[in-house]
Amino acid sequence: MTNEGIERSRLFQQGSIEVICGPMFSGKTEELLRRLRRAQIAKLKVEIFKPSTDTRYDPTAVVSHDLNSIQSTPVETSSSILLLGGHTQVVGIDEAQFFDDELPNVCEALANKGVRVIVAGLDMDFSGKPFGPIPKLMAIAEFITKITAVCMACGAPASRSYRLIKSSETVLLGEKESYEPRCRICFNLDK
Ligand SMILES: Nc1ncnc2c1ncn2[C@@H]1O[C@H](COP(=O)(O)OP(=O)(O)O)[C@@H](O)[C@H]1O
Ligand SMILES: Cc1cn([C@H]2C[C@H](O)[C@@H](COP(=O)(O)O)O2)c(=O)[nH]c1=O
Numbered sequence: 001m002t003n004e005g006i007e008r009s010r011l012f013q014q015g016s017i018e019v020i021c022g023p024m025f026s027g028k029t030e031e032l033l034r035r036l037r038r039a040q041i042a043k044l045k046v047e048i049f050k051p052s053t054d055t056r057y058d059p060t061a062v063v064s065h066d067l068n069s070i071q072s073t074p075v076e077t078s079s080s081i082l083l084l085g086g087h088t089q090v091v092g093i094d095e096a097q098f099f100d101d102e103l104p105n106v107c108e109a110l111a112n113k114g115v116r117v118i119v120a121g122l123d124m125d126f127s128g129k130p131f132g133p134i135p136k137l138m139a140i141a142e143f144i145t146k147i148t149a150v151c152m153a154c155g156a157p158a159s160r161s162y163r164l165i166k167s168s169e170t171v172l173l174g175e176k177e178s179y180e181p182r183c184r185i186c187f188n189l190d191k
């Protein structure tokens with residue numbers, strides 16, 4: 001086999017972790033769906049997971065704000081992902097910020113077994129603080145895609161999710177009635 005051939009076969013056997021992060025409405029789910037659909041077109045075995053607590057659009061499907069969707073398995077804990085995703089080639093995880101602290105270890109174990117793991121989630125909560133297991137996942141990922149939405153106050157690229165209703169709970173499911181993406185300046189103005 002040529003050197004290039006060896007490189008290519010290593011690339012396809014090797015597991016990896018990809019993180020897609022950013023604020024609400026930045027297109028994380030759309031990007032996750034795009035990558036997973038390409039893997040399905042390539043006839044790879046794909047399993048998709050989301051936290052069972054995220055029932056916003058559908059109890060089982062992963063659904064984007066533009067209502068594109070893909071079937072998934074809702075799970076309560078990250079250990080179920082290791083159990084159910086260990087015999088597949090590609091694992092997709094949406095709303096990863098809601099999972100427990102074991103998620104980075106689960107993703108690492110899957111990637112070490114040769115699985116391509118693609119994780120999408122909020123990097124920051126409504127107060128601008130790192131959200132759940134995402135920061136640790138970003139540290140161990142091979143590839144990070146940090147994307148922006150459009151700031152609803154000024155039109156600039158938005159990196160943060162501004163909460164429109166009064167609540168100090170970290171977890172509060174919602175859509176446009178409860179959150180809007182904002183740039184750093186507009187986020188800080190009304191803090
Ligand atoms: N302020 C906004 N900025 C960017 N996209 C927005 C905004 N409001 C609504 N959208 C829509 O949301 C879509 C992204 O949805 P989705 O992939 O579900 O985002 P995320 O998973 O990051 O919340 C965009 O393609 C766009 O049509
Ligand atoms: C900022 C923030 C968000 N949430 C919730 C709101 C939504 O239900 C999801 C994020 O969904 P998206 O696919 O990224 O649009 O998270 C929360 O519970 N706490 C927060 O601080």
Ligand SMILES: [Zn+2]
Pocket residue numbers: 151152153154155156182183184185186187
């Ligand atoms: Zn702004």
